[in-house]
Amino acid sequence: MRRQLAVFGVAVLAAAASVLMFVRPADAAVGLHISGTNIVEANGQRFVMRGVNHPHVWFTGQTRAFADIKALGANTVRVVLGSGKRWGPSTDVAQVIALCKQNRLICVLEVHDTTGYGEEGAAASLDEAVTYWISQKSALVGQENHVVINIGNEPIGNQNAGQWTAATTAAIQRMRTNGFEHLLMVDGPNWGQDWQYVMRDNAQTILNADSQRNTVLSIHMYAVFNTAASIVDYLNRFQANGWPLVIGEFGWRFNSGEVDHDTILAEANARGLGYLAWSWSGNTDPILDMTVNFDPNQLTTWGQRIFNGANGIKATAREATIYGGGTPTSSPPVTTPPVTTPPVTTPPVTTPPVTTPPPSSGACTAAYSVLGQWPGGFQGDVRVTAGSAAIRGWTVTLTFPSGQTVNQAWNATVTSSGATATARNVSYNGSLGAGASTTFGFIGSWNGTNGAPTLSCSAT
Structure with a gap:
C-alpha cells in the first residue's frame, strides 16, 4: 500500500552482488516456477502477470470482485490476507483459491500484517507470517499450478531496513523446510519501495537462499519512482543481473510528485515483467481505487487507465495455459492517459448526463x-x-x-x-x-x- 516515506535521499550502498544467472533446475519444476528471469508454468510456457490487488481481508463479502476483475481482462489477482496479528486471521484460503480457479485467475496470496515491520509497532514479522502459512498448508499443498505465495507485504519499514536480508532468507528457508513447493514472492523493504536498495544489492543472496531456486522478487512503486529515470535504472539492474522481478504494487501519477505509471506500464510490457496494480476498491485514500464501491461498471480514471489504457491489462494480458489460455483476453482499446481523480468523501450521487x-x-x-x-x-x-x-x-x-x-x-x-x-x-x-x-x-x-x-x- 502507499506509504509516506519518513526518510528519503540517503546515499546508495555499493554492496557487490553476484551476476550469476538464476535458473531453477528443470527436474525441480512443480507448477509455477522460475526459469532465468521468467515465471513459467509447469509445461514451460512463460506466464506474465497482468492483474490488480484486491483487499479481501477487509472486504470478505466482496467475492464478486474475482469475476469482475477477470471480466475486465486480468490473468492474476493479488489477494490481501491477514495472519491474525493485525487483520484476520484469514481462514478462508481454500475458498479464495477456489474463487481464483473458478475465474481462471492465477492467485497471488499475501499476508498484509507484515507491512512496515520495525517502524509500524503492530506489524508482524516475516517469521510470524511463515507461521500463518504453515497453519494454512492443507489448503495450499497441491495448488502450485494456481497459487503464488507472497510471504509478507512490505515486510520492513524505513528503520533498520538492513534487517530485511536475514529475515527474508530465514523466511524462505523455513517455508521450504516445511514442505512448500510453490513459487514464492518476496517484497522489498522501505515499505516495499527499496529506496535504500537493500533488496537490489542483496538479491542474489535471497535467490540463493531458496533450495528450490523458485523465488521472485517484488518491487512496489509509488512516490519514490516518480521519474522515468528512476524506474528504468532500477529495472535495468535486475535485468542485467538476470534476477526475476515483478512489480507487485504501484499507483499512478495523480500529481507531479507521484509515481510515473506510464513508464512503469511501458517498461513492464517491453521487458515482459509482470505487474499488479493497487487496487480494486476500498482504499481509505480513494484516489487509488479502480472502481467506485467495487462496481466494475464505474471505473475511475485509474481503473480505466489500468484496464483499458496503452500497455494496460486488456492490451497485454494472456491467460495462463493451465486454464487453456495463450491468446489476448481482448483486443487492445484506444484510450488516453489520466492525470487524477480527486477523492469523493461521500457515496456517489449520479445525475442524468x-x-x-x-x-x-x-x-x-x-x-x-x-x-x-x-x-x-x-x-x-x-x-x-x-x-x-x-x-x-x-x-x-x-x-x-x-x-x-x-x-x-x-x-x-x-x-x-x-x-x-x-x-x-x-x-x-x-x-x-x-x-x-x-x-x-x-x-x-x-x-x-x-x-x-x-x-x-x-x-x-
Whole structure:
C-alpha cells in the first residue's frame, strides 16, 4: 500500500552482488516456477502477470470482485490476507483459491500484517507470517499450478531496513523446510519501495537462499519512482543481473510528485515483467481505487487507465495455459492517459448526463454528469466525443446556472469567468479519432442548488 516515506535521499550502498544467472533446475519444476528471469508454468510456457490487488481481508463479502476483475481482462489477482496479528486471521484460503480457479485467475496470496515491520509497532514479522502459512498448508499443498505465495507485504519499514536480508532468507528457508513447493514472492523493504536498495544489492543472496531456486522478487512503486529515470535504472539492474522481478504494487501519477505509471506500464510490457496494480476498491485514500464501491461498471480514471489504457491489462494480458489460455483476453482499446481523480468523501450521487447536440464532421459533443456531491462541493465529469471525423483539439464551455465554481481540474486546462468555465484539452488528449472519446473532471463548489450547466463543444 502507499506509504509516506519518513526518510528519503540517503546515499546508495555499493554492496557487490553476484551476476550469476538464476535458473531453477528443470527436474525441480512443480507448477509455477522460475526459469532465468521468467515465471513459467509447469509445461514451460512463460506466464506474465497482468492483474490488480484486491483487499479481501477487509472486504470478505466482496467475492464478486474475482469475476469482475477477470471480466475486465486480468490473468492474476493479488489477494490481501491477514495472519491474525493485525487483520484476520484469514481462514478462508481454500475458498479464495477456489474463487481464483473458478475465474481462471492465477492467485497471488499475501499476508498484509507484515507491512512496515520495525517502524509500524503492530506489524508482524516475516517469521510470524511463515507461521500463518504453515497453519494454512492443507489448503495450499497441491495448488502450485494456481497459487503464488507472497510471504509478507512490505515486510520492513524505513528503520533498520538492513534487517530485511536475514529475515527474508530465514523466511524462505523455513517455508521450504516445511514442505512448500510453490513459487514464492518476496517484497522489498522501505515499505516495499527499496529506496535504500537493500533488496537490489542483496538479491542474489535471497535467490540463493531458496533450495528450490523458485523465488521472485517484488518491487512496489509509488512516490519514490516518480521519474522515468528512476524506474528504468532500477529495472535495468535486475535485468542485467538476470534476477526475476515483478512489480507487485504501484499507483499512478495523480500529481507531479507521484509515481510515473506510464513508464512503469511501458517498461513492464517491453521487458515482459509482470505487474499488479493497487487496487480494486476500498482504499481509505480513494484516489487509488479502480472502481467506485467495487462496481466494475464505474471505473475511475485509474481503473480505466489500468484496464483499458496503452500497455494496460486488456492490451497485454494472456491467460495462463493451465486454464487453456495463450491468446489476448481482448483486443487492445484506444484510450488516453489520466492525470487524477480527486477523492469523493461521500457515496456517489449520479445525475442524468447533459449532452450537447450531435456533432457534424470535424465537430465534437460534451456530456456532463456529477459523480459525487457533498455539502458545498461536488465532483463533475465531462466526456468529450469527436464527430464523424478526427479532431486535433477541443474546447468545452460550461455555463453554470446556480453560481457554481470550478476549483480544481484534471485532464483539461480550465479557466473561469463569472458563471462560465472553459476547458481545453491538454497535450495528450486533444487528438481524437472519429467517434473516439476522452474525459476530464473537476472539483467544484456550490451553494443552494447544483443545477447542470449548459454545454458547448468546439473542435479544431
